[in-house]
Amino acid sequence: MNSIRTGEWQKLAVSLAELSLDTTLRCGQSFRWKKLNEDEWTCSLRGRVISLKQDPKQDPNHVLYKVTWPSNSPLTKLSSSGKGVKVEDDSTKDDTEALLRHYFNLEPNLTELYERWSMADPNFKKRAPKFTGVRILKQDAWEALVGFICSSNNNIARISQMVNNLCLSYGPLIGHVHDQPFHDFPTPESLAGPEVESQLRKLGFGYRAKYLARTAVIVSKEKPENWLESLSNTEPFDETEWKTLKPGGRPGYRKSHEELLALQGVGPKVADCVCLMGLGWGESVPVDTHVWQIAQRDYKFGKGKHKSLTKATYDAIGNHFRLLWGEEAGWAHSVLFAADLRTFAIRLTEKTEVQEELQIKAESEDGVIVQATTVVKKREAIREETIKEETTDDLNVVFSTTAKRTRRR
């Protein structure tokens, strides 16, 4: 019994291990979610504004969601958005829960996948515990395409700002939440006009303005209707096929990737991001600077044939991870990617401090000397880590900054 306009908080049954909002919405997959009121994530999705809350301490088994519909939205609009639910008089049941289950891609059992990846890969097992609940979203393919065309030579904060400006300028207003306006994502048609490139340059898109304008024309005018969506993976999720996956991925993935490369501003990395996060191809492994660093640091790339990130190296890294992690290699890749982001660097110290306290307690209860030595070693490891993290600047850390920033190990 969801009310249409003044949404109340509803429960979505999904555990923290299956979905971490904080990690998933900040790891550079989607660029539109806004964190309001400290703990509330809000974004427009298919003609409505959705707010989400997750309180790990109070209820680790649910995500709370609230819907805000446009103030002038007739009830019939509910059933007009594709797979909407029938609307009957006042007892209105909207399709937002189904939308959320689809958007957050809740079908695969992430806990089982983490266990499998940990079994196959010691490095994953080492990095993943502080980054549980990272899911690959099923975003709208067009939105993913636009977002990742903006991502080249750019950072997540500015990508988010650019996408926000794009929605404010070209997307229809849906409504306000906490006095913030929320617009829908602009359609390809709305970005296909002749003045779009110059407008986008004024909005600070730089050379990406031309890419977006060209791509919008291609998608809306030169390709057949629904072309982008037709590149989606329609095969059912099958966790048993991972052992027989070809290194290069399934034929459908390879074809989609190749077709996307024809667009302006879309190279192999952007194409893989769209394949993975917009088209449902779980074996797609986008290789960017972070993944390249990870491949060199933890998987022995960067030597011999693969000394630099050429196309051959790019493909070799993807193939390696597909062999190692299987059909959902892109999901596992995203966990390690998140673990490499400076945005989350504080986690690499926070939880070890908790571990330290627990170890001290165990020590005082046992009083055994063997235990004490392990504690001392752990403390030293923490101190070493803390020194490396003190240059983190995006979390208002009050340490004084050192001259040079060393790459984290």
Add this chain to the structure above:
DNA sequence: CAGGTC
């Protein structure tokens, strides 16, 4: 320097 592309 930042999730690359032409």
Add this chain to the structure above:
DNA sequence: GCTGG
């Protein structure tokens, strides 16, 4: 080679 957090 565009641009700003």
